[in-house]
Amino acid sequence: MTSIPAGSPATTTQARSSSRRVAAAATVGTALESYDFYVYSYFAAFFAAPFFFDALGETGGLLAAFATIGIAFVVRPIGAIVFGHLGDRIGRRRTLLITIALMGVATGLVGLLPTGEGWAAFGAVALVVLRIAQGLSLGGEWGGAVLLATEHADARRRPFFASLPQLGSPIGSVAAGGLMLLMFFGLGPEAMVAWGWRVPFLLAIPLIAVSLYLRWSIDETPVFKELAAKGERSRMPVVEAVRSQPAAFGVAILVALLGIGSYSLMNTYTMGYGVTRLGYDEMQLLAAATIGGLLQFITVPAFGWLATRIGSARVVAIGAVGTLLIAFPIYWLLGSATFAVLVALMVVGGILPTASWAALGGTMQELFRGRHAYSALSLAYAIAAVVSGFIPTLTEALGSATGGAWWHPGIVLALLSALTLVGAIAAGRMRRLGDQDADAAQAAEPERIPEPA
Template sequence: MVGTSLESFDFYVFAYFSAFFLGPLFFSPLGEFGSTLTSFLTIALAFVVRPIGAVLFGYMGDRLGRRATLLWTIGIMGVATGLIGMLPTYAQAGWLGAALLIALRIAQGLSLGGEWGGSILIATEHSSPVRRAFFAAIPQLGSPVGSILSATVYIVMTQVLSAEDLAAWGWRIPFLLAIPLLAVSLYLRLTITETPVFRDVVAEGRRDRVPFVTMFARRPLAIVVAIGAALLGIGSYSLMNTYTVNYGVAQLGFAYQDLLVATTIGGLLQLVTIPLFGWWSTRIGSARVVMWGALGTLLITFPMYFLLQFATFPILVGTMIIGGILPTMAWAALGGLMNDLFPDHFRYSALSLSYAIAATVSGFVPALTLALGEATAYA
């Protein structure tokens, strides 16, 4: 869970940063709307390259091992995030800073392509079959933990730094914090042993030469199911933690800190609900929990955004909580469902690519929602 928390922290730091600072700092010549849209597209860029990372690290995970692959993914992510905190802005170096930012986002996206699948397999392949659905939910705690940590950092910063200092140099601090977090994550991952399941695959000579090809040949329908299930959880998280924060500040007039507090409260509750939904998956099956999560999310999405137009702060918190918790049904059960869908000898590739494709689509949710809102005058 520590590794997924760092990955999530890095992602949400960039998400919060893009909503408020990235546009003016790196894309100011494009104007207010253009710079905001470009900043959201920069988020999407990391998602676009994730399938490439999934193929690369999926191959490594199915051929070289789960543990070794996860050391690579966390290392690349941590270094790239730390370097973002050292970039020159447009005012300091023109478009050079933007170009370097894009390059580092590509590195982040590649590493993310192999992180999630490996984390799920480390958790499930060390556990008994009857408890795998529960343990598959544990790495999913990394998302709310990362969201809470990143939001807390920004809340503290807005209290101790002026707006001028935050825009001038304070925005770099969260990215630089990734460096000590990386050291802790690497230390913990070095203590993890290879999974018994992968050791059996090696001992029995069942490793595929090209896992990516094998999974499409043997499990095409399962891949479609896995992508659909992943879309629900990732898309909802992307919408709630990126676009909704920007929408609440820019269009509804809420204070930046209020949105982060609401997000943090929702994240704290998810630390309880995710394990509960994981336990529920062991009772009724991961597929059913995903189905209930999909239905609940579908029912509340439009009423939630309608209420936000008239929201006081308590209503804002309530909608952010409901809008965050219902998708965690599918989020918590996702790893268990995917683990059941694919055999062990190409499981890393299948989990990683299915999740990465869903993440690629979800990465455009904030930009598409912003463009739709602008076209309709946020009616």
Template sequence: MSSTSRTSSPRRVAAAATIGTALESYDFYVYSYFAAFFAGPFFFSALGAAGAQLAAFATIGIAFVVRPIGAVIFGHLGDRLGRRRTLILTVTLMGVATGLVGLLPTGTEWAAMSAVVLVLLRVVQGLSLGGEWGGAILLATEHADARRRPFFASLPQLGSPIGSVAAGGFMLALFFGLGPEAVSAWGWRIPFLVAIPLIAVSLYLRASVDETPVFKALEQRGERQRVPALAAIASQPAAFVVAILTALLGIGSYSLMNTYTMDYGAESLGFDPMQLLLAATIGGLLQFVTVPAFGWLATRIGSPTVVAIGAIGTLLIAFPMYWLLSSATFGFLVTMMLVGGVLPTASWAALGGTMSELFRGRHAYSALSMAYAIAAVISGFIPLVTDALGDATANAWWHPGIVLAVLSVATLVGSLAARSMRKLGDEEADAAQAAPAREPATV
């Protein structure tokens, strides 16, 4: 068996895409939990309690704001130089930036400088994330045959729950093992510093796989776009709008549940922060089963249909869930995290399959990355917007439900539109995979 056939195995490629995305998600979720509990008091205390919390949430949003820039930069590299090389670069940048957050000084005399450096590191993280997701989806799907493509597209989506569980579990272990005082003093740095050696794992996996057949075919035929981002927008503008709408629930529900609801539950509803972390971690563990299950379902009924099912289900439970949360026990809190996580997960699991079908391979990296990044920009400010809505409504129980319902409706509209569009991405992937099949086999 040739080394090429080994490295091009769809399972091996999907593992490389998934684990790399999981490491990036871990880095991002570590900061999300850090922002919910520590970033405000450590770096923005001069703004007062409310201002510090808003500033902490804003640092989450900053990384989302620059994601479109990262999408253009790394999308260009992915469509010009290759999916594999670009993904190696994105995960390196993310790991280094995350590790440096763990080295920031926190004393009052350092607060202003550390706040500036923190924002700069968040910018680097956002640029990296802008180029990660689209490349991971393409790496997984452009090696797979048409029948299994929706399933393999769902596997990189496991990166988010893996990262969430790893980050939440790490924080729980630190709180229980070291105690809250030690975590506040120095223990919070450990999850950030761990990101540096984890880079080596992802680099090894991504360096061990081959470039995708689609990119190699485009390269051989000389069909790479000079400016793929502009070519994608000019040739497929409607697909961009549909892709952005389709992505809102899958991305936005994570921002709402894992960041805003954590702070809202602790500050307004009186839950123990450790209970919230534990509930979120349990919900994330369930996704290890539900994400591939919904990916398998997408191979049977189509990715856009699975996205629509998730959007309808989430819309139905949005308001009842938050009404019950206002008087919930810990057992119900866990149940809410499970139910409230499963339904948006359907839209999340089938998102990669839906979006990869919309765009042509010659500019697919740029198109997927930009559409996803724009949706992420909107979603990144969901904690801030929901917090402002809570202030305006005196924290009425229904204010997070409004946000979740709006996300659900937007994604439902996008998924229904996606069902009627041609599978351009699938067509080019099929053609690229058929070409090697006609060549003489190598031993």
């Protein structure tokens, strides 16, 4: 049997093909997780209250339905601890198979819940349990997906591959929103109430099967294989991450705030603020936000490519500075904008934070050693997500305190930008520990690759 030298064109092509397959497995998984999460958000807004919380009255039922969305955010750090520990102990690939299976099963079971007067109490309890399962899964998905993509890639392309899992959010959002719109218009309200609402949940089962296949077909990352071979896996990775790298942990949370928090502010609070206080039509705001979301399919990989040229931390900083500069003008113009200007504002207001979002994974991955990277990434991201989940509420409180002044959302966006800018500057000055471990593992791969028989 002959062999191929490690630096030959065939070897390079083989490595690139493997990296692309791994990146696809990571991206598809986060997209499907995002799809499941957004589908439930739409379900909570339209169906959960009358189906399961009708006894609480109209207002109480709606509050209970929205609370089930918040439950998933609250338990997300627990999922980060549990699956972060597994990811650093049994491997990235195995853990991601568990998280995607858990999300798929929980989502599919929501579509099978019984409705009706006799089933309301059972359905409400079961719904809460399934939401907890979804939140736990989300807590362990993102950090593992970033490591799966980056720990297979060479140093030069690592920032780009770290940006690809970030495509999961816009893909899942557009897919869930588009499907719900098509079903509402195609089936009509009566059919949607009778049985149509179940379809998006049940579709998660075959979609998750595709993601499981993709993740099953790839190898464990070189970093984890190297750690396992040398017996260097951490016994308590979460504790070790916080104890040995407290500064990096805090910096990672700051780096993540704008990318996650700007979505909560722009796509949640600003939607309601635009309708209730500025008088915009809901469909206008949804159309503008959808256009901005579609642009992320281009801007996320573009900023990921830029990170390979100037570094991930610098791209995060560019996004933070740009967002800081437009934080107040964008809300000043929003008060009297035409639809065309509205679209332009949503696009600009989406592109600049997207720079920080796209380079988030690459920046955070560089901060932590491989032996506890899964735990550190997952928990730091989950904490930032929990904080961001309260941004709409805090912004509303600020609006009430200022009498609805046009600049109150700008304060929140500017604060998020400033905190992330501080984090990006600090991250750029820290040693790239994650890169060092990944580079060492790549170098430890066999020098010669056997040619297929």
